Amino acid sequence: MNETVEKPARVTAGVTFAARLAFEAVSHRFAAGQTTLDRVSLAAEPGEVLCLLGPSGSGKTTLLRIAAGIEAQTSGRVLLNDREIAGPEVFLPPEQRSIGLVFQDFALFPHLTILDNVRFGLTALSRDEAKREAMIALSRVGLERYASAYPHLLSGGEQQRVALARALAPRPAVLLMDEPFSGLDSRLKDAVRAETLSILRQSRATAIVVTHDAEEAMRMGDRIALLRGGRLVQVGTAEELYLRPADLFVAGFFSELNLFDARVAGGRAETPVGQFAAPGRKDGDAVTVAIRLPGFEVAEGGGQVEARVVSRRFLGVVELLELAVPGADEYVRARIRAGQLAAGVRDIWLNVRPADVLVFERRRESA
Template identity: 45%
Template sequence: MPGPAPIALHLEKISRRFGGRTVLSDISLTLPAGRISCLLGESGCGKSTLLRIISGVDRPDGGNILMNGNEIVGPNRFVEPESRRIGFMFQDYALFPHLSVAENLAFGLRALSKADQLRRVREIADRIGILHLLDRFPYSLSGGEQQRVALARALAPEPAILLMDEPFSNLDQGLRERVRKETVDILRKLGMTAIIVTHDPQEALAVGDMIVLMRRGQIEQTGSPFDIYDRPISSYAAEFMGPCNRLAGIWSGGSVETPIGRFPALLSLPEGSLVLACIRPQALSIGPDGEGISARIVGKTFMGESEQIDISVHPLAEPLRMHSHERVPMAVGEKVSLLLNGAQVHVFPEPIPASTIDPAADGKLD
């Protein structure tokens, strides 16, 4: 079996403040070489600031950065951006409108002879599949073509690391998925170390070998897509990666007791502790009559490949949400039997939000 990937980048206690506001707080992170890592989080969490610090466009207020084992940022050292061998692809692509595609690609190759510039431009254009665009100007290109040109320009100087800030957000949904797949395929074929900033958890799950989930200037969790989605360490991580039904529970005998069932969890808590259970919508399904929990359908939303079902269960104040890839024939208002898959239940020793129990429930589903 192959060993672990070598380290491309190591960050130690990186901090950044703007005025009196802390944007990054003691960020420590190790990113593998030859892999795609995603910095994921909501707007304002610090992910783009961290990307700028890695690139050298911005300086941290504290901390160290090692690139391939060599210090590029530290208390007494700052390597300028042009000396870091780090490529940067901007969200808006930042193509020079007065230059042809070939001239855009050659812009970062000015240290080479004209002959070597031409050779490298044609080489990278061929790898990205844009040889036919070299004489065109940015205004005449589609969004997908502009994205590929921006990618080729960032790769032309042969960077050791490629940074990409929301690279697919300007594309329409259908085009976004196609261009994203093409881009990821290119990066993997090149063995490129890439860091992609995104606010979209589905995008991070689709492209990242490693996901760094950020929250309020700190790292909430790091791991593979499966780690982050299947084994979230907090309710924030669980809910950010996908919708959840939130239920109050009581820790008892190695399991959590909720109003709709008992679920095991790998926790060590005092008996009787209040906990929070996050139940994925796909953990719920409708079973044969007489099996599972008595419930009632209170809402249905057709979403194409799936159907969203809102289900009322005594004694919960709010309906549970279920996702089904099979057509549910029952109509709104009908009684059903609800089944639960405990594998999609995540339990956290966190404060319980507003009560999930309906105080007016009379003990019957009418």
């Protein structure tokens, strides 16, 4: 199957246009009655990278499979540029949707060369045209020199780029990626994510990326859609979800939190680490005060609250502290700059940055 391959003289743009992919009140239930999606309405705008974020079982992959045409929704519609591609009366097969899919395990054919893997789906083109388009796609991901090689000779990151090239080769209007970096070594992830994002920008395809990693979603997504139990919890930019989370679940998904139960008095909620404004809450309301770990400033002399260091863990540029605070039922955790406290220091003082304090209706939740 090996062939002599010439690098194309010119790499053209990835797609002719970027499409809008919209889900309208999409629900999905298994035959046993289990609901995996509950009236999800969401749109990926033209040229946008939209990240679907959520814990396992939240419905992310099911929504992706419905968009690709691998799964049929129970109710609702899917539209591509306002054209219905899946609904009560319409169900276009995957090959007619102009939607590409990158699987979690890359799904490369081990017996085919890299070039043949990439041109596998270009069945509508002649052999020469398919070869040319496949080489353009490989050039876009920087792997044209491996065209005659086989998948087992490539690293995990290179295989991921081959899978991306294969999905981009037909020039889809929308590209779907299901946890594309989950199989990579943690040291490779940053570099491969950055490369992938650059390729997506160049290709101009609308992209939907599934992940359960909040930091990954923040790194890649123009917007993030957070799902829980098949429902859409909040949609927005990384800044919006981090700074203005809709509820405690959203806040806990984007940062580690210390939680304190309190009641509002005089417009403020009192906790063992201080009193904090509780906007929009009435006196007597039961609330949960959430404080992000980096929200604590520590000092060896003077501050708002006394604390004792129970344990400290060196993590490179930061240290993780466990602190005993009078009145607190559990240890308070703080993340500080490494070296900020001298070795052996036990008794310290705490101040809390108001920007890292969030107040919610009392309801303990875990991400």
